Amino acid sequence: MSSKNFNPENFEQFLRDSGPAVKGLLKNPPDLSPERLAVLRQKMEAHQSFLREIPARQMRQVILELFKSTPMDGSDLAFMLRKNNVQLQGASGEGELFGLLREMENTKVIAGEWKDGDERRKKVYKLTDLGRAEISPVTSKEAELAQWLLSRAAA
């Protein structure tokens, strides 16, 4: 969601759509004075920029967390990220996500398997034991982001 969609009347929904980075605000709702809203809006825009651009190291963790919950093909993953304004930092386009998947597959933290879909063959990725071992046992912001993405996909 871009900042132009911001509407004080849908404040709570706006916060929910902005993702886990602002969930603290949901727990402690602020007052809704115009001045306060202006400050919050600036903060939320900053959070959204953070969400849009994720370094490869963090994206790798997010992908591991996602595949821990559900195997998926690269296209589904790319669309999930795109719909939620999440991108690989420094990438010239979404195609580079597939390079990261390839690298993760080469390092054996994920495994891809070609499967026949309804209309085309898909390479479905799943987490390996090596990948599982790489996931932090402590809930991280990457895990939080992955859960948020999954909850958005399920909604």
Place this chain on the structure above:
Amino acid sequence: MKHTVPPAVQLQFESLAIQVCELAALDRQEQNALSYELQTFLQDLYRDGLDQNLSGEQAQARAVTTFGKAPPYS
């Protein structure tokens, strides 16, 4: 109904995917597999554009722009 990708559009996607894989200097087998994967993603981007009521040309241009031109991350 799922949109069909016209042959001319498919040809451009195929060419772009192969170009990207060649830049990444992959071995032939890996190149073929990744190229196919990238092409299907480009097709999905194209169909998504049509779903959003773009024209065929707009959807094609949007898919290519969104996809980017750099070799895959490594």
